[in-house]
Amino acid sequence: MLKIKNLHASVEDKEILKGINLEVKPGEVHAIMGPNGSGKSTLSSVIAGNEDFEVTEGTIEFLGENIDELAPEERAHKGIFLSFQYPVEIPGVTVTNFMKTAINETRRAQGLEDMPANEMLKKIREKSELLEIDRKFLSRSLNQGFSGGEKKRNEIFQMAMLEPKLAILDETDSGLDIDALKIVSDGVNRLKSKDNAVVVITHYQRLLEYIVPDYVHVLLNGRIVKSGTKELALELEEKGYDWIKQELAV
C-alpha cells in the first residue's frame, strides 16, 4: 500500500529525514516511536504532502503509484489521512461545515455527486456517536477552544467520516484521558479492516495495548534504525532510547 524508499527531506536546507525506508501493507498496523525531534511528524507531513518540506531524494509510492508530485488534497482523495499532532484551530468554520466540504470535495474529485444532505447528517450522527462526541461540538468552530483531548478525538471523528485507506495517527494519544484513549482506540479498531492500514506515532506503549501493532519502528535522527514486533515497544518503554543509540555507535 505505502512504499517509502530512501526518503530524504529538508526544511530551510536542514536535512531532517535522512533516508527512510518503510513498507506498509493492507491490513497492517505499524507503530513509529522515537525521541522528540527525531523526525516523526516530519515524516507524516511529507507523506501527506506538506510543501514546507523539500523532498531531496527518494520516492513515496501509494497503491502502486508514485505520489511525489501530488498536492495534499490529491493524496487525501487517494485515501491518505493524517491525524495531526497539533490540529489547527480554524475559527469561523464549524466542524459540520468543514466535514461537508471535505467529504464533498473528495467525492467531486472521484467524479461523484455531492452527498445528499440527509445522508451526510446521518453519517455525521453515526460517526460522532461512535466517538462519543457531543453534538454541540459539531456546531462549534473547528478546533477553536477545544481542549487537547477534544482536538484529538475530533481528528479521529474526521478519520471515521473520511474512511481513509491509510491513516497516520501522529501522537493521537497524547492529551487523551484514560477513558478517551479507550474510546478513540476502539474507534480506530472498529474502522480497521484487511484493506486499510494504520501508522501510529506514539511515545507510549499504553496506546499499543489498544491498537496492537504488527511492527514497531524506531525513528532516530531522521532514520529508521530499528524495527521489530510489539515487544520492541515494551523494551523501549522500559529502557528508553540510549541502548539503541549505543548499539548504533558500536
Add this chain to the structure above:
Amino acid sequence: MAFENRVDVDHPVHDIRTEAIKVFEEKGFPTKKDEAWKYTSLNALLKTDYSVFPKEESALEFKDVKKYFIHDIDSYKIVFIDGIYSSHLSQTSHEGLDVCLMSSALTKPKYRLIIENYFNKIAKKDDSLTSLNTAFSREGAFINIPKGKVVDKPIQIVHLATGKESSIMLQPRSLVVVGENAHVQIIERHQSLTENPVLTNSVTEIFTHKRGIVDYYKIQNDNQQASLIDNTYISQQQNSLASVHTFSFGGKLTRNNLQFIHKGEHINSTLKGITITEDKQHVDHSTLVHHATPNCESHQDYKGIYADRSTGVFNGRIIVEKEAQKTNGFQQNNNILIDDKATINAKPQLEIFADDVKCSHGCTIGQLDEEALFYLQARGIPKKEARALLMYAFANNVLESVKIPELKTRINKLIAMKLNVNIGFDL
C-alpha cells in the same frame, strides 16, 4: 464640470445650497494633500467628463434588475434610475410612516418642519464633497419613522445606473429620521448596469431619537467602472442603537465616510464591514465615532481581504470628549493581503480627553495561515477552496450581527461568488 446652472432659487433650502456651493468652490475636490484623502486619490476618476443629469428618463422592468434586490422578502422599495425616482420599481408608503422621496420632502409644506429641523444639520458643512452634494443633489430617499413605530419590513434603497449616458455623476441625498422607540432596517445598494463609468457622491443623514433603533446595511458590489463616495452621518440620542454594516466587494473606487455623533447617554453604535477586493479595486473606510456624552459605547469591526493589486484604507477615528466619561470604544480592523502587490493603509486614531474610559483598538495585517491551509488540504479540500474557506472564516463573524436572514444568505452568496468557489455547503 458645470453645476452652476442647476441651482433652483425658489427652493426652500436655497440658502443652504448657496452656502454649500461657496464651500465647494473654495475647496474643490479633495486631493492627496488633504490628510483625510492621503491614500485615496480621485484624480483618475475626475478625468472623465460626467454628465450630471440624464437627457431622458429610463424605464426598467423589475425582472431585469430583480437580482439587485433582496427579493425573497417583503420590503418597501425606493428605487432610482440614473438618479431619477422610478415609481414603477418602488413601493413607498405614507401609512403610519413616510417612505418616499427627498424631492417631495423638500417641496411639500407638510414636511417643511422636518426639513428645517434635520436637513443638512449633521452633514459636515466644511466637507467639499458633502457640500457638492448639498448644492446639487435633486433626489434621494426620505424616510420618516414616527415615535413608537416598529417598521414591519425592511426598506430597500436601490440606485440603478443604466449606462445610457456614456458616463454619469449621481448625487443622491437621503434623510432618515427615526422617532423615539421606533425601529427601522434599511438596505442600500448602488448598481450600475453597464460598464460605462459612474461616479456617485452620496450623502445620507440619519437621526435616531431616544431608544430608537436603526440597522443600516450597505451592499457595495458594483461593477468595475463604478465608483462611490458614500458620506453617511448619524446622530444619536440617548439609549438609541444604530448599526451600519458595509459590504464592499465591487466597484472601482469606494470611499466610505461614516460618522457617528452622540447626543445623549447610553448610546450604542456599531460599525462593521467586510471588504473583499481584487484587480485594481480600491476601498477606503474612514470612520469617526464622536463620543461627546458619558456612558456610551461604540463597536467597530472591519475585516478586509485584498487580492491582486487592490488597495485598502482603514482610517478609524474615535474621539472621546472630556465629558464622555465611562465611554466604551472598541475598534478592530483585521486585514489579509492575498498577494504581494496588494496594500492596506490602516490608521487607527484614538483621541481621548476623558480619563475614565475603556477604549481599545486592534489592527492586524497578515497573510493566510499556511498551516491551516495544509490542514484543510490534507482533508481533501483543494487549495483554491481551502483558501476561500479560510477567507470566509476570517470575515464571517461580521455577519453574526446581520439581523435579516435573507440578507445574510445573500451576502454569503456574494462572498462565495467573489471568492469564485462552491465549497460544498451553503455559505
